[in-house]
Amino acid sequence: MSQFDVVIIGGGPGGYNAAIRAGQLGLKAAIVEMRDTLGGTCLNVGCMPSKALLHASELYEAANREFEHLGIEVAPRLNLKQMMAQKDESVTALTKGVDFLMKKNKVERFLGKGRLAGPGRVEVEGGDGKVVTLEAANIVLATGSEPSGLPGVKVDGDRIVDSTGALSLGEVPKTLVVIGAGIIGLELGSVWRRLGAEVTVIEYLDRICPGMDAELAKAFQRTLAKQGVNFRLGAKVTGAKAGKSKVDLAVEPAAGGAAETLSADRVLLAIGRRPYTAGLGLETVGLVPDARGFLETDHFRTAAAGVWAVGDVIHGPMLAHKAEEDAVACIELIAGKAGHVDYNLVPSVVYTTPEVAWVGRNEEQLKAEGRAYKAGKFPFAANSRAKINHETDGLVKVLADAATDEILGVHILGPQAGELIGEYCVAMAFRAASEDIARVCHPHPTRSEAGRQAAMGVEGWTMQA
Template identity: 55%
Template sequence: MSDQTYDYDVLVIGAGPGGYVAAIRAAQLGLRTACAESRETLGGTCLNVGCIPSKALLHASEYFEAAAGKTMARMGIKVTPELDLDTMQGQRKDAVKGLTGGIEFLFKKNKVTWLKNHASFVDAHTLKVGDETVTAKNIVIATGSSVTPLPGVEVDNEKGVVVDSTGALELSAVPKKMVVIGGGVIGLELGSVWRRLGAEVTVVEYLDQLLPGMDGDIRKEAGKIFKKQGMELKLKTKVTGVTVKGKKATLTVEPADGGDSETITADCVLVSIGRKPNTDGLGLDAIGLETNARGQIETDHSFRTKVDGVWAIGDVIPGPMLAHKAEDEGLAVAENIAGQTGIVNHDVIPSVVYTMPEFAGVGLTEEAAKEKGAVKVGKFPMLANSRAKTNHEPDGFVKVISDAETDRVLGVWMIASVAGTMIAQAAQAMEFGATSEDIAYTCHAHPTHSEALKEAAMAVQGKPIHI
């Protein structure tokens, strides 16, 4: 079959951050491109019910807490805020509408055809999209992920008692008592939103610390910070059951290592124990493509699957389930299909928790770095950073981990009000193979939060100025 016999050069399944970026870049590179997306709006989980709406509520709730608490009063601004949750939810929806509409505009601008239905494989170059059959020389699987269910616990977002992350965004009233099952990124972010707005929040986490996968010092400090903010943390605890009666839920929990059980009553339970790849219903068996033990599709470094002409990116393949990781893979896969060289450095993928303060990291944790060899570590507290201190944002620190012999930076971890923005400098430095000395001798504007990264890099050699 010649290239012109196919309906499209590239057909992307899924219009999340990975999928829509792959489709746009493929079209920019001159390829006839379509994207199959069954959701009514483009942007996938991230723009519709994930990254974007959660940040809208996080930002708004930060303002509310700053006004309701002591932060603004300390700066001479005395107000008594009134919560208008309907308006707060409305601005969240407006943000989503604007951004999803923006993706639709970009599809039209770049002449990407949107096939508005569910897609499944007939063969390696043929998809059934709704009632239509379409062919493509290259098919990119970018179907993202969905909430991992907790066995024995039924989520019903409509009732608003036991919810997942989508339901937690849509609550029409502030629950008096909320229990978050899972101490990872999503649970802490959404738990923070409702705590700021007045809910009593308890986090139940099976492991002995919050934020699995992050640096050990970050995880220890996270526990202290969230406790100080008023969250109750039940670590090393497992949920054995959830029952709902009317508008109340009762959880049964017990120590993870065994012991007596107890019950917790809540108005709202957020189930947030992770996400799983969306591969069901794709018809992978029709093309002989299996998933691994985690339900992921294996690819090579160029994002090719074992089936010729079929590629995969984002949450459906191994690696962190992060929108920006998927976006970079979307660019790379389109460039590879077009005969260019698309590369993603999976060793330098930053991760961020958008609470207040923010938690961010890139590269190796200190624990992982030490497994590979000798390291040097520099730390600098935000309390000693002039901008953070002036802004009444004393919590947190910056930590730089470098190779003891070469001084090459292996990982950077930080807690700061703007850590999610600050981490970009660390990622770029690592991408170019920077040493801690390179960061230390780069002039940073004063006064800025980012000076803490400079000082932490100086501390690797034991020579910070302000501590």
């Protein structure tokens, strides 16, 4: 029986960053992962491969639609096999990088399915059925999440796929139906739309991207529709029948009404994710997840002594970078330090074109809280760099307290929004005022000036629109 200071179950962003931090702080650490490669969903079948396809498909569409106007004459042809191969190469390089970091920080790796086996014990069952038992004063559950299912829609990995399957289709479908207008569905739907598919998104709610500022969500939907994405909002899928070449979907109004049949070559089920907490032996330490599968924690401590949890298995944004922050704070608490994460400062990003990014409160939340606020807005159509680059869709919105001017939330629809939001994450961490951003010199011409102009707009002195 091997003994450790900390054993981490799960090798995703939460797990491997916990292991790295443990090694840095001198803790004897082990990481348990059932995949052959570390990195979890994010590196293997999520964030990273999807970004590889988003990038490649953006360039393909640019070559087809924009290059000629820029004075570049080419005749692009899609080589989907090579596009998938370069995606896989990137994923392999990243997972090997995580392996290197485990060795660098003296973390022992165990390949197999890990489960709790009573207080201070973890059993690891390998692919050959052999079981290894590990002992540790602290056990961190970082098992992440898996795609949520939908009654009546069975994922078969061929005609009906989840996010994993949508990353590896062998051909571009003529028609693709995406069930769910959240981040994953819109990102992957946009990939296949750029490559030639006719994409229809079906969403139960009467809007896309719940949690996104409503004004930006409407503008975002208009932009995607202009690009060719079809939307069926306020609709629910009650069943799916997959045939050899088509899928027939039963669709009806969410508010009730007559059903209709919608056919497509492929269907992507992307209605969200659920915590991966089943089969972890939680009962052996007296832990019971809630109805949705989440574990309750207090500063990452579960109700079981010595058992901690981070990332998608606990409440908060189900995002890779949130899991990383959880992991660092959790290990620092185990080591006797003062770990902490402010979930209000965890940004969200949709990596479509244009991107959408936000941090902090949106207008609907501030109104519900009764918080008096001011809003400053600036369109990318008035930003010189965006105009030169033909990236004029979208805007920046800054929300600040009406009395103190403290920045409460920032929402960006536009080019490189995921990069631009970082400035405001830092500003909000220091409880900056909108005037602080408005008075800081930004380089010209850059997209970042749109963020500054929006900050100026909070007090009504936007200068360039």
